[in-house]
Amino acid sequence: MKKKLVIYFFGNIGTKLISLIMVPLYTSYISPSDFGYFDYWLTIINLLIIVISLQLYEGTYTNLLKIKNGNEDNKEVLQNKEVSSIMSIMILQIFLALIIIGICFILEFKFACLSLVIVILNIIFSTLNNGIARGYEENKLMAISGFISALFILTSTLILVKYPELLGIEKVIGLFLGQIIGLSIAIIFLLIILFKKKIINKDSFRINFSLNNVHYKKLLIFSLPLVPNTISWWIMNVSDRFLIIEFLSSAHNGIYAIANKLPALIFMVNAIYNLAWQDEAIKTAKNEAANIVYKKQLMIYVYLQYSFLILFTIFLPLFSPLIIKNDFSEANIYIPLLTLAAVFSGISSFYGTFYFSTGKTKGAFYTSLWGALLNIILNVSLIKYLGLFAPVIGTIAAFLLMLILRGISFQRILSVRFPYKTIIILTSLFLAVYYLIYLW
Secondary structure (H helix, E strand, C coil): CCHHHHHHHHHHHHHHHHHHHHHHHHHHHHHHHHHHHHHHHHHHHHHHHHHHCCHHHHHHHHHHHHHHCCCCCCHHHHHHHHHHHHHHHHHHHHHHHHHHHHHHHHHCHHHHHHHHHHHHHHHHHHHHHHHHHHHHCCCHHHHHHHHHHHHHHHHHHHHHHCCHHCCCCCCCHHHHHHHHHEEEEEHHHHHHHHHHCCCCHHHHHHCCCCCCHHHHHHHHHHCCHHHHHHHHHHHHHCCCHHHHHHHHHHHHHHHHHHCCCCCCCHHHHHHHHHHEEEEEEHHHHHCCCCHHHHHHHHHHHHHHHHHHHHHHHHHHHHHHHHHHHHHHHHHHHCHHHHHHHHHHHHHHHHHHHHHHHHHHCHHHHHHHHHHHHHHHHHHHHHEEEEEEEEHHHHHHHHHHHHHHHHHHHHHHCCCCCHHHHHHHHHHHHCCCCCCCHCCC
């Protein structure tokens, strides 16, 4: 697990640092209103990716990892079967999206067309990277491809929003094109390497549904509960944008979107740890000592999260003026609270690996659903009175509820106690630091 942590760290830290570098780019060259509009479309893109992909690449990743670490004699045959099935499904998903793009093009919905192109590219990238490469434990390839994607998104976006006259486009169009260019280059890189490693070949691109229907059924049983689960996460993470635009303005949405960019640092820590931990959890799920392993890793994770949160909150006023400029400075007061929400989200995701490792993905859906409902209720009730603090409070409360529900479920099944005392003490310490620095 330590080796994987190192690989995921260097792959993800590069990606997230590039995302962080983009914050001053956004705040220097783009108005809050334009960025708020782009962010609004990104929320729609993220939802469409979930609905069209059906999260099937998650099932492929899990199956490939189990095959590789299993005792079967015909591993290569089983692996080829998994790759063939997910590639066939991916081709059909692309075909469906292309039909919708054609309709949008005829109706001259340019932003819808650009958004759907990004959806297609994300599905291809996720299938090749998160499904196949990760399932074969090609972790270096996975990390490098993510870095390449982020790097080219940054460079192409920088050129297009700073010099939009080169293509005669609006700056907001440049944001869309930057995403398309970066993802396209990363996909080409992935295809070349996967071909060289003989993980995929020409036959992989043939639509093949002659495989046993039971196989597809199992894949759907595993993956389909992840769709409403991921939609629930989408609601908690980005549905706030719709309410902000409806009750406040696009400019407010731009400020809120920027406020969510810096907490991405702790999401980086979460992503690195959970990628390695999920691999380990799947392998040790049937181990008699699983509860001991889970308990140890849980406490390490909790202290890691809160240490980062408190240090980040203390030092934020020193470096935020270098990153957040112009009309976006209001975002500073919301950033530490959104980072607290990211901590609750991270610990909740740690518990969520149990659902993946045991195949009980329905549990992930139900806990996420309750969190999403609470988020919507609080947002609708408070946004007229508290402004941008309403979605902040709603996000914190939603992830906290989901964390508690998963912690209780985890405690019943694996006899690993939910560390509520530790979480209460550390959260109180954070709130004291936040009050003294930002509200005193």
